[in-house]
Amino acid sequence: MTSVSVLIVDDQILLRQGLRKLLEIEEGIEIVGDAADGVEALEFLAAHPSPDVALVDARMPRMDGIELIARMRVEHPKVPAIVLTTFDDDELVFGGLRAGARGYLLKDVPPDELVSAIRRAARGETVLGGPAADRLVAALNTTVAPPPVSETATPLSDREWEVARMVGEGATNREIARALFITEGTAKNHVTSILRKLDLRDRTRLALWVGRQET
Template sequence: MIRIVIADDHIVVRSGLSALLQGKNDIEVIGDAADGDEAIAKAEELNPDVVLMDFSMPPGKDGLTATAELKQKMPHVGVLILTMHDDEEYLFRAIHAGASGYILKSAPHEELIAAIRSVADGTAYLYPSATKKLMKEYSDMIRRGESDGPYETLSDREKEIMAWIAKGYSNKEIAEQLIISVKTVESHKSNLMDKLGLKSRPELVKLAMKKGLMTYD
């Protein structure tokens, strides 16, 4: 039996997923959680094979932070991110956090079951278009021949702000964390984007992951 913990902030979603999964002969739902902290606690208590983790669970701990913490404590537990975000930025953040799989909430039930079984078997699972995005990114990196040179020109403060941006924080939130003005954050952001030759946040996220800046505390 594949033992599952479901983590989602909506009780209706948890109930629906539980009803769906309990109908499978090889899957058993052994617990559920409403946020990241509860998901970690349930995993430590019940030792599941897979945690089906929602990406966003306000106001509690989000799925990515919980995934990173859970994989540190229980690396043998597979985490399958269930999300509505069909966006490469979220995909790369999930992979960096240690997720074993990433699937959309809009996916057919059969695909969700297949994803759970794959993760339980120790095989990474990505929905089809996500695989294409990863392949394209890898091809683009090879074509660009990405150099580490520009990154080394960043100041320590620029690297720090780059890490906050990559984790999804707004300019205002970064300013509050670092006790500086929003205008200063914007200036540093503009400078580092220019130095690195980046055009978008997803590009920044990928480089931040490569440089090991996206640790989760």
């Protein structure tokens, strides 16, 4: 069996150590390093031979997993990344995949499924856990019309339209903030306001609604 080398990137030291111990006992899996955030991960990748797969947490200090994966796509395109996180909200799922992640798994994934996902990602396959797969299918299912917007919905401001269009393109709050030169908190508040005005439940439904308005 061909050995698969893995880099673990997570800000929680107990989780990094636990993953290392869990994976090191698996035949054909070699842990070549670990990092506490995206900055450390890029430093490791610049100084060592490229691993076959990187396991990346979504939320970390200094540089989070989404930004790290976007950087890796440019600077280390041969290293597939799997997002391994406790969060399954739309922003992280679509943000991670849009940044270039090869997979998206939750941290409660069974060990055998995690090992299988690592090996599949190393072969160039895409691996999605159940919640991430469900969200992706819902977003891509263009044959299903988005829920109707209330006739009494408050019209969006010009800035809210900008934000809504970026959500429709799959942008995260952080990407919206950078593009519009606003804070991430302000971007989040705009999205919340838009969802409330249009009586929509989540970003996926907003993205589908935007697509319908622009066709």
